[in-house]
Amino acid sequence: MTTAAKAEYKALTNEEAEALVKNLGLISETELSVSEIGDGNLNLVFKVTGVNESVIVKQALPYAKVVGESWPLTLDRARIESDALIHAAKYVPHLVPKVLYTDSILAVTIMEDLSSHTIARKGLIESNAYALLARDIGIFAARTAFYTSDFYLHPFEKKRLVQSFSNPELCKITEDLVFTDPFFDHETNDFPEELRPDVEQLWSDAELCREAGLLKYQFLTQAEVLLHGDLHTGSIFVKEDSTKVIDPEFAFFGPLGFDIGQFIANIALNYLSQHHHSQEPFNRKETQDKLLKTIEETWKTFENEFSRLFREESTEPFAGTDGVLENLLEKTFTDAIGFAGCEIIRRTIGLAHVADLDSISCSDVQHYLKRKALKLGASLIKTRSSVTTIEQFTSRVRGA
Numbered sequence: 231m232t233t234a235a236k237a238e239y240k241a242l243t244n245e246e247a248e249a250l251v252k253n254l255g256l257i258s259e260t261e262l263s264v265s266e267i268g269d270g271n272l273n274l275v276f277k278v279t280g281v282n283e284s285v286i287v288k289q290a291l292p293y294a295k296v297v298g299e300s301w302p303l304t305l306d307r308a309r310i311e312s313d314a315l316i317h318a319a320k321y322v323p324h325l326v327p328k329v330l331y332t333d334s335i336l337a338v339t340i341m342e343d344l345s346s347h348t349i350a351r352k353g354l355i356e357s358n359a360y361a362l363l364a365r366d367i368g369i370f371a372a373r374t375a376f377y378t379s380d381f382y383l384h385p386f387e388k389k390r391l392v393q394s395f396s397n398p399e400l401c402k403i404t405e406d407l408v409f410t411d412p413f414f415d416h417e418t419n420d421f422p423e424e425l426r427p428d429v430e431q432l433w434s435d436a437e438l439c440r441e442a443g444l445l446k447y448q449f450l451t452q453a454e455v456l457l458h459g460d461l462h463t464g465s466i467f468v469k470e471d472s473t474k475v476i477d478p479e480f481a482f483f484g485p486l487g488f489d490i491g492q493f494i495a496n497i498a499l500n501y502l503s504q505h506h507h508s509q510e511p512f513n514r515k516e517t518q519d520k521l522l523k524t525i526e527e528t529w530k531t532f533e534n535e536f537s538r539l540f541r542e543e544s545t546e547p548f549a550g551t552d553g554v555l556e557n558l559l560e561k562t563f564t565d566a567i568g569f570a571g572c573e574i575i576r577r578t579i580g581l582a583h584v585a586d587l588d589s590i591s592c593s594d595v596q597h598y599l600k601r602k603a604l605k606l607g608a609s610l611i612k613t614r615s616s617v618t619t620i621e622q623f624t625s626r627v628r629g630a
């Protein structure tokens with residue numbers, strides 16, 4: 231991996247992205263083609279291809295692409311993203327793309343092309359199952375968390391990393407879009423008029439708003455571990471025998487349950503959407519059962535792997551004290567259920583929905599499922615302390 235700094239930032243054209251790859255010698259072939267394939271909310275993504283080789287050039291824009299120049303956004307997110315990928319590669323090299331080059335001035339990360347994989351959201355919408363997904367995400371979340379926690383790092387190193395992954399602008403997006411705006415009558419919200427009575431019911435639910443506020447406070451204040459920060463199914467590439475986590479530009483030190491909570495929320499949303507995507511009742515049941523198993527296996531893998539690392543590699547004297555790990559895992563689980571509830575609500579009525587529900591062309595069905603999602607999200611937030619096992623969580627999803 232090479233790191234270099236250019237004099238000043240400019241958004242790359244296709245030709246400039248291709249020239250960058252050529253000049254760096256990242257592809258040895260001379261005949262290259264390039265296309266911009268970014269379908270996310272924030273950045274440019276170029277695919278530069280020869281006959282036998284290809285790479286991805288991802289560049290941050292100085293604003294949020296989904297909104298435009300009226301929403302300026304720090305270019306530093308490209309540094310955070312490449313540093314987070316490089317950091318994750320120390321502990322889970324098989325679960326992240328290889329970073330080939332970074333340039334913090336151009337806000338560019340050049341990485342391994344994962345086009346042989348499919349974005350998990352797309353594959354799941356097509357009702358496909360991925361046998362490795364749960365285990366890989368559980369391992370990803372457990373290892374990236376444990377090795378950046380106070381149970382492993384020297385306190386000086388932990389605090390140095392917390393500073394280096396300080397990500398206030400991207401955190402603010404999550405603070406607003408996940409934890410605040412959906413619970414108020416805010417202009418960023420986005421829902422059909424047919425859902426207004428349901429949404430107004432959320433806004434007037436004092437208990438819900440109090441609990442969402444408490445979850446936001448956890449997110450704001452608990453610098454426990456280095457998180458991916460945006461671990462939804464659009465940030466995961468899958469194929470039968472491989473899983474790769476991409477797009478950690480929201481990485482920062484936050485509460486241990488956040489990544490798992492976001493992931494299981496997105497699987498739960500896909501579960502609901504299968505009422506439409508998986509038309510034939512027998513197939514639907516099979517697909518939905520697999521999704522619930524994915525949620526259960528993800529949490530169990532996370533819990534087992536984090537516990538193993540805690541017992542075998544912890545440097546903290548209190549790690550051997552009865553109840554410390556158990557207490558931490560209990561709190562993390564409860565938080566994860568609450569964070570999942572917030573993610574389910576924001577992806578239904580906030581800015582930046584999910585295709586799982588939005589691609590449903592029949593508006594009656596779409597609204598019916600969105601109502602279910604809102605009820606599920608609200609009940610998870612309010613009663614998260616009474617959900618004490620992952621099976622209780624999946625029965626809530628099944629019963630939604």
Ligand SMILES: Nc1ncnc2c1ncn2[C@@H]1O[C@H](COP(=O)(O)OP(=O)(O)O)[C@@H](O)[C@H]1O
Pocket residue numbers: 267268269270271272273274275286288327341342343344345349464465476477479
């Ligand atoms: N390493 C990669 N290999 C192949 N395609 C990629 C890679 N990274 C991103 N992409 C493509 O670009 C899209 C947007 O990438 P993403 O990192 O999610 O951008 P954003 O930060 O704008 O959300 C992905 O959905 C995927 O189609």
Ligand SMILES: CSC[C@H]1O[C@H](OP(=O)(O)O)[C@H](O)[C@@H]1O
Pocket residue numbers: 269270271272294296403404407460464465477581582
């Ligand atoms: C205006 S940002 C909205 C939303 O977009 C990000 O997702 P992605 O980068 O994967 O497209 C993130 O989830 C933000 O909350």
